[in-house]
Amino acid sequence: MRRVCTGCNRNRHRSRYPRKEWGMGSGVSKCFNCVDNQVPVDESNRRSGSARFREYFFSSISFDHPYRSYIETALRSVAKGVYGSGPHRGKPCVIKWFRSDAALAHTFFTLDIGAVDLALKIVEGFNQEILTDKFIEVNIPAIWAGQTVLCEPFIRDYRRFNSNTGWNDTSNVWGRIMQALSHFSYHGSGGKHVLCDLQGGIISENKAVITDPVILSPNRAYGVTDLGQSGIDNFFSQHVCSEYCRYDWDKPSNPIRRFQSGWGTAMSSWVGYRSWGR
Numbered sequence: 595m596r597r598v599c600t601g602c603n604r605n606r607h608r609s610r611y612p613r614k615e616w617g618m619g620s621g622v623s624k625c626f627n628c629v630d631n632q633v634p635v636d637e638s639n640r641r642s643g644s645a646r647f648r649e650y651f652f653s654s655i656s657f658d659h660p661y662r663s664y665i666e667t668a669l670r671s672v673a674k675g676v677y678g679s680g681p682h683r684g685k686p687c688v689i690k691w692f693r694s695d696a697a698l699a700h701t702f703f704t705l706d707i708g709a710v711d712l713a714l715k716i717v718e719g720f721n722q723e724i725l726t727d728k729f730i731e732v733n734i735p736a737i738w739a740g741q742t743v744l745c746e747p748f749i750r751d752y753r754r755f756n757s758n759t760g761w762n763d764t765s766n767v768w769g770r771i772m773q774a775l776s777h778f779s780y781h782g783s784g785g786k787h788v789l790c791d792l793q794g795g796i797i798s799e800n801k802a803v804i805t806d807p808v809i810l811s812p813n814r815a816y817g818v819t820d821l822g823q824s825g826i827d828n829f830f831s832q833h834v835c836s837e838y839c840r841y842d843w844d845k846p847s848n849p850i851r852r853f854q855s856g857w858g859t860a861m862s863s864w865v866g867y868r869s870w871g872r
Contacts, residue, residue: 601628774838
């Protein structure tokens with residue numbers, strides 16, 4: 595479902611509108627970006643506000659070599675470009691698309707969007723806990739031309755904080771904060787989810803942005819990077835609570851290590867994925 599935003603006059607998907615705005619009906623509702631831009635928002639107010647990394651509107655994207663990828667994974671290709679027109683003309687961006695057959699690409703695309711939406715809710719809850727003066731945002735991709743292609747701002751100084759197999763870097767403050775975020779996601783969901791594979795960039799001394807998150811769930815509801823209950827147990831078998839975790843947060847009892855930890859993102863087999871009925 596889509597609707598034209600009265601603020602920017604762009605035809606936006608329902609997921610790009612606050613629930614209250616969407617409920618107001620066509621012709622009067624505004625998207626997240628226009629609502630956020632109505633008044634200046636200072637850092638002190640953002641604890642109860644959105645953790646959306648500012649979305650860049652665009653009319654076109656330009657590439658030196660269209661769709662020439664500079665990152666290849668088993669599932670996706672990523673190409674770097676610049677916004678070719680609109681208010682952010684000249685700023686760098688990336689587009690991502692799935693390299694599988696059309697049916698699987700659509701499924702992966704849908705699950706990707708679902709994981710980002712849930713990650714945003716988890717991060718906003720974590721920010722509201724005020725465990726630190728640091729603030730985390732989520733890079734929200736835009737759907738390009740209604741296709742299964744995602745576009746989002748380019749993140750400089752890219753780094754990985756943890757993986758979906760338990761690897762983590764707690765040698766610095768941000769690494770320990772991200773581990774606490776993963777732990778918080780389990781506690782806050784009653785053991786239903788673990789947000790992990792946290793990667794992105796440091797925007798300022800007190801702000802970081804994450805992108806391409808992975809959600810682990812007992813029923814493997816979030817695609818081939820969702821390693822299920824085994825992934826959840828595996829994460830906690832290697833997690834050591836830091837000063838940013840709370841002592842009363844829930845965690846599995848006697849978790850067993852089930853995967854060899856690695857820096858990259860692990861995937862379950864596509865055969866297994868097909869058998870999940872997705």
